[in-house]
Amino acid sequence: MSELGTPLYSIPGTAPGTAEPAASTGDSAAAGAPGAAHSAARTVSEVLAASQAGAVINELDRDLVGLGSVKARIRDIAALLVIDKLRMNLGLQAQAPSLHMSFTGNPGTGKTTVALRMAEILFRLGYVRKGHLVAVTRDDLVGQYIGHTAPKTKEVLKRAMGGVLFIDEAYYLYRPENERDYGQEAIEILLQVMENQRDDLVVVLAGYKDRMERFFRSNPGMSSRIAHHLDFPDYAAADLLRIAEKLLEGHNYRFAPEARRAFEEYLQHRVRQPHFANARSVRNALDRARLRQASRLFAERERPFTSQELTTIEAGDIRASRVFQTAAVHVES
Amino acid sequence: MMTNPVMKITQGQFSFLPELTDAEISLQVEYGLRRGYAWSVEYTDDPHPRNTYWEMFGMPMFDLRDAAGVMLELQNCRKTFPQRYIRLVAFDATRGVESIAMSFIVQRPPGEPGFGLIRQEGPGRTLRYTVHGYGTDRPEGERSGG
Numbered sequence: 001m002s003e004l005g006t007p008l009y010s011i012p013g014t015a016p017g018t019a020e021p022a023a024s025t026g027d028s029a030a031a032g033a034p035g036a037a038h039s040a041a042r043t044v045s046e047v048l049a050a051s052q053a054g055a056v057i058n059e060l061d062r063d064l065v066g067l068g069s070v071k072a073r074i075r076d077i078a079a080l081l082v083i084d085k086l087r088m089n090l091g092l093q094a095q096a097p098s099l100h101m102s103f104t105g106n107p108g109t110g111k112t113t114v115a116l117r118m119a120e121i122l123f124r125l126g127y128v129r130k131g132h133l134v135a136v137t138r139d140d141l142v143g144q145y146i147g148h149t150a151p152k153t154k155e156v157l158k159r160a161m162g163g164v165l166f167i168d169e170a171y172y173l174y175r176p177e178n179e180r181d182y183g184q185e186a187i188e189i190l191l192q193v194m195e196n197q198r199d200d201l202v203v204v205l206a207g208y209k210d211r212m213e214r215f216f217r218s219n220p221g222m223s224s225r226i227a228h229h230l231d232f233p234d235y236a237a238a239d240l241l242r243i244a245e246k247l248l249e250g251h252n253y254r255f256a257p258e259a260r261r262a263f264e265e266y267l268q269h270r271v272r273q274p275h276f277a278n279a280r281s282v283r284n285a286l287d288r289a290r291l292r293q294a295s296r297l298f299a300e301r302e303r304p305f306t307s308q309e310l311t312t313i314e315a316g317d318i319r320a321s322r323v324f325q326t327a328a329v330h331v332e333s
Numbered sequence: 334m335m336t337n338p339v340m341k342i343t344q345g346q347f348s349f350l351p352e353l354t355d356a357e358i359s360l361q362v363e364y365g366l367r368r369g370y371a372w373s374v375e376y377t378d379d380p381h382p383r384n385t386y387w388e389m390f391g392m393p394m395f396d397l398r399d400a401a402g403v404m405l406e407l408q409n410c411r412k413t414f415p416q417r418y419i420r421l422v423a424f425d426a427t428r429g430v431e432s433i434a435m436s437f438i439v440q441r442p443p444g445e446p447g448f449g450l451i452r453q454e455g456p457g458r459t460l461r462y463t464v465h466g467y468g469t470d471r472p473e474g475e476r477s478g479g
């Protein structure tokens with residue numbers, strides 16, 4: 001690791017250099033992160049070069065299909081952080097900015113994936129010290145009995161320090177119908193840490209858009225502490241197809257030409273059915289197609305296969321899905 | 334003759350050095366975390382050398398990535414017990430080690446009562462020695478700071 005270059009240990013009062021880390025906790029911790037922009041970067045490109053955050057942003061642009069509005073927002077946020085860094089270097093900015101975010105959108109629209117990338121960007125720019133992501137839900141934060149919630153929430157917060165705490169389906173924390181619900185206690189601890197230890201951790205709340213809005217309406221304190229609200233739109237059909245191809249490529253599979261058309265058709269039917277979870281549904285559909293491909297090949301015991309055959313998903317593997325059958329029933333009825 | 338040149342209790346690491354600042358403590362914690370240790374905060378008002386097991390302030394902290402979590406717990410402990418000894422203990426769970434790898438005092442009461450040597454005459458000309466903490470003459474909770 002690159003941070004081994006500068007020794008982190010020191011015996012106080014022995015060497016002149018040792019007085020420096022004691023000067024302020026925030027600075028010395030930031031210096032430990034390889035992403036921290038060094039002393040006095042004056043231009044955007046200096047900050048980006050020192051932090052290599054640009055590479056992560058470009059990667060995000062390249063790897064994630066669709067999500068145009070989200071990518072634009074992330075670019076804006078990154079730009080703000082870089083400029084803040086420059087302001088800080090000139091002594092214009094005294095305090096670390098509030099970075100807590102809320103990601104709203106339907107399931108499978110890439111909220112967790114983007115949160116992971118966001119953690120990486122924040123780490124490269126030196127806004128979090130370790131850059132790991134701790135993903136939790138209500139169960140990890142809220143206890144079962146009186147006095148159980150606070151230690152549980154605090155433990156999660158301590159684990160997330162130095163990184164990003166991702167709270168999935170955050171609205172479940174607040175249950176207005178039950179007065180004695182312990183969720184409120186977790187929210188209060190969370191709020192306190194979000195306010196007082198901004199440079200130690202970044203909180204990302206995620207969930208369905210309408211329910212998150214209701215959650216924020218009933219917890220104005222939470223809403224006002226969140227600087228960035230990102231909305232994740234559903235994927236267009238073309239995007240879903242590209243996601244499918246990317247996923248297959250990752251597993252060294254590919255569509256046969258007819259299979260691609262079949263999958264397009266599959267998506268058209270699937271989108272209209274209940275419990276459609278965007279990219280996640282696509283992934284599951286592909287997993288099932290791979291199963292069917294495997295059992296199709298498995299039936300031919302004696303034939304040696306070419307790599308072409310082993311990597312190709314045929315139209316039949318997709319057309320066998322029950323989505324087509326239920327769709328047919330709908331048309332008939 | 335003064336037997337203890339720093340005039341304070343010397344237990345664990347760094348105890349002959351000047352008190353560590355918070356920044357230095359978090360550097361030590363960071364070092365331990367990088368080696369995969371689990372930190373915990375312990376306190377006592379009877380720092381007798383044979384008093385190995387101090388009171389635990391909360392659970393040991395596993396799976397931490399950053400020193401800020403340990404420092405948070407340490408601040409809480411300092412707030413709760415401003416008059417007691419507090420130490421940080423790092424547990425190394427590696428198979429075959431499974432033991433304390435680091436331990437150092439991070440808070441002392443304002444005045445440390447210290448220890449006296451007690452000599453007991455035995456049969457013949459035998460002398461038995463024992464160490465007695467002056468603080469322990471008072472009940473728990475009122476010991477330090479005197």
